Amino acid sequence: MSRMLGYVALALLGWWAWTGPIHDWRTVTAEEALQANAEQIALCVRGKAYVEGVGGGHTRDPEAACASELNLYRHEGRWYSHTSARPAEANGKG
Numbered sequence: 001m002s003r004m005l006g007y008v009a010l011a012l013l014g015w016w017a018w019t020g021p022i023h024d025w026r027t028v029t030a031e032e033a034l035q036a037n038a039e040q041i042a043l044c045v046r047g048k049a050y051v052e053g054v055g056g057g058h059t060r061d062p063e064a065a066c067a068s069e070l071n072l073y074r075h076e077g078r079w080y081s082h083t084s085a086r087p088a089e090a091n092g093k094g
Contacts, residue, residue: 048066049062
């Protein structure tokens with residue numbers, strides 16, 4: 001009987017960990033995703049500016065090239081992924 005209670009306690013502990021701290025750790029909020037997108041685009045633009053500065057390729061618009069490479073688009077000054085929900089849908093307006 002005590003062995004069975006041990007298994008039940010272990011299962012409950014695992015369920016709690018999976019739905020609580022582990023779920024929070026694995027879930028990326030929309031704000032965190034937007035921040036990551038902004039960091040990626042800034043890093044890409046900086047890299048393209050460096051390449052152009054050392055005599056590499058001449059990109060007309062490094063921001064547009066980076067957005068295309070990273071599959072991002074700008075909406076109201078923030079960078080969104082084409083694979084995520086549209087901003088209007090996220091706000092319940094769409």
